Amino acid sequence: MPHQVGLFLFKNDLRLHDNPALAKAAAEVDELICVYCLEAKHPVSSLRAPSNLSSHRLHFLQQSLTDLRTSLLTLGQQLLVSSESHLDVIPQLITQHNVAKIYCSQNVGDYENQSWGKLSKRYPMIDFYCIASHTLFSESELPFKLADLPDSFSKFRKAVEPLTIKPPLPEITSLPPSPKIEWEWPKNLVTSINRPLFHGGENQGLAHMETYFERQLASNYKETRNGLDGLDYSTKFSPWLANGSLSARRIIHRLRRYETQIEANDSTYWIYFELLWREYYQWYAHRYGKKIFSPSGIKTSKPATSFYPERFKKWCSGNTPYPIVNACMKQLNSTGYMSNRGRQLVASCFVHELSLDWRYGAAYMEQQLIDYDIASNWGNWQYLAGVGADPRGHRRFDLAKQTKIYDPKQDFIKRWGGDLHDSALDSVDAADWPVSGTQQHLQEN
Numbered sequence: 001m002p003h004q005v006g007l008f009l010f011k012n013d014l015r016l017h018d019n020p021a022l023a024k025a026a027a028e029v030d031e032l033i034c035v036y037c038l039e040a041k042h043p044v045s046s047l048r049a050p051s052n053l054s055s056h057r058l059h060f061l062q063q064s065l066t067d068l069r070t071s072l073l074t075l076g077q078q079l080l081v082s083s084e085s086h087l088d089v090i091p092q093l094i095t096q097h098n099v100a101k102i103y104c105s106q107n108v109g110d111y112e113n114q115s116w117g118k119l120s121k122r123y124p125m126i127d128f129y130c131i132a133s134h135t136l137f138s139e140s141e142l143p144f145k146l147a148d149l150p151d152s153f154s155k156f157r158k159a160v161e162p163l164t165i166k167p168p169l170p171e172i173t174s175l176p177p178s179p180k181i182e183w184e185w186p187k188n189l190v191t192s193i194n195r196p197l198f199h200g201g202e203n204q205g206l207a208h209m210e211t212y213f214e215r216q217l218a219s220n221y222k223e224t225r226n227g228l229d230g231l232d233y234s235t236k237f238s239p240w241l242a243n244g245s246l247s248a249r250r251i252i253h254r255l256r257r258y259e260t261q262i263e264a265n266d267s268t269y270w271i272y273f274e275l276l277w278r279e280y281y282q283w284y285a286h287r288y289g290k291k292i293f294s295p296s297g298i299k300t301s302k303p304a305t306s307f308y309p310e311r312f313k314k315w316c317s318g319n320t321p322y323p324i325v326n327a328c329m330k331q332l333n334s335t336g337y338m339s340n341r342g343r344q345l346v347a348s349c350f351v352h353e354l355s356l357d358w359r360y361g362a363a364y365m366e367q368q369l370i371d372y373d374i375a376s377n378w379g380n381w382q383y384l385a386g387v388g389a390d391p392r393g394h395r396r397f398d399l400a401k402q403t404k405i406y407d408p409k410q411d412f413i414k415r416w417g418g419d420l421h422d423s424a425l426d427s428v429d430a431a432d433w434p435v436s437g438t439q440q441h442l443q444e445n
């Protein structure tokens with residue numbers, strides 16, 4: 001066999017445990033180049049703006065990459081991180097190192113998959129491998145063709161629940177060496193923020209998962225999961241799951257051990273149930289491709305909306321007439337995280353109270369959330385905007401009622417300053433005329 005150089009493109013799989021694509025690369029080549037590209041340029045949709053990531057998201061990513069780099073170093077490897085698109089970086093490495101095989105994990109995202117397709121067309125003599133690692137099942141394990149993905153989560157759940165989830169692969173403990181490459185980490189990746197909520201990286205993700213189960217929080221998850229503030233009411237697995245520092249199969253495996261050794265109850269089932277929601281959205285995004293970014297979603301007509309820049313700005317900064325929404329948005333802006341209940345409320349407000357185009361809300365969360373995941377974010381937004389996988393459609397939350405249930409003493413609202421907001425939503429009316437208070441002022445003068 002001739003000496004073969006492989007290239008592994010890390011994406012949302014920043015880990016050594018349960019990484020089937022990396023395991024395959026490790027077994028098949030003599031030398032391996034490990035690359036991660038920040039994809040600063042994003043030509044598909046101006047609504048999606050990764051070049052403008054929040055400092056929280058960027059910081060978490062930086063920590064995740066630093067942890068991965070350290071783990072690779074202990075295996076005699078190096079991680080090449082670039083702020084350029086992989087369409088620019090990979091061709092250079094192919095030419096310089098005579099790369100014969102390229103590997104990556106399968107991910108959703110139309111742009112991501114198109115550019116992978118472009119590369120493989122440009123280099124027909126190179127073998128390309130793209131392997132599922134972000135999901136519990138691979139496509140061939142699903143009991144239906146992707147084109148026949150059930151149109152609701154309930155049907156999907158019933159179809160996949162009888163399946164066995166494969167055990168996670170063990171951690172990779174040896175890798176082929178890297179050819180000698182001089183490389184500088186991009187300067188725009190260096191960020192620091194005050195008291196981050198979570199620490200990025202595979203080791204931190206695994207440790208967090210272990211602590212969660214050791215503290216037996218899983219036994220009460222179903223009762224606590226609708227909390228708004230704090231670290232313990234839900235698992236907080238999402239930041240590590242999103243960039244793949246933690247594998248979903250590894251979590252299920254740990255959950256099953258908990259159920260055998262400690263207890264299995266409605267709460268432990270519900271963690272699995274929520275991970276199936278995640279699974280559903282992944283396959284939903286694979287099934288519908290670029291429709292997950294389309295205003296009409298997977299339906300035929302789009303919701304009636306206008307663009308109100310002032311409302312959009314007020315929603316983003318937490319200055320709407322809805323204190324619960326403001327508190328959630330301020331929490332998001334300060335930490336990069338928001339509870340699931342909060343996300344539902346702010347999205348419902350965005351669509352139904354403010355009559356804004358749901359895609360701008362989704363794009364804002366894309367910039368801010370440290371657990372941003374293409375499929376979960378855009379899929380959930382579509383669901384709430386009535387253009388997704390919701391058989392009932394049109395989910396409008398009564399914000400006053402939700403506040404009474406989930407923040408009865410308004411502690412959360414007060415803590416985040418949600419009650420501090422302008423008195424009116426719009427400062428001008430439909431004819432661009434200043435509203436009430438301001439009008440009176442003009443008449444008096």
Ligand SMILES: Cc1cc2nc3c(=O)[nH]c(=O)nc-3n(C[C@H](O)[C@H](O)[C@H](O)COP(=O)(O)OP(=O)(O)OC[C@H]3O[C@@H](n4cnc5c(N)ncnc54)[C@H](O)[C@@H]3O)c2cc1C
Pocket residue numbers: 225234235236237238239241242271274275277278279281338339340341343344347365369371372373374376377378380381384
């Ligand atoms: C408008 C909107 C946008 C969202 N954007 C994202 C996103 O970008 N990234 C993301 O990971 N989740 C997203 N979610 C789903 C959910 O809010 C988060 O997964 C959850 O809040 C993360 O916190 P946790 O890990 O403590 O969740 P837990 O309640 O502990 O749930 C355990 C795991 O189940 C999965 N999960 C739970 N709820 C959902 C759900 N509704 N949809 C898909 N998966 C779910 C997550 O992987 C989560 O880590 C969004 C929800 C809404 C309503």
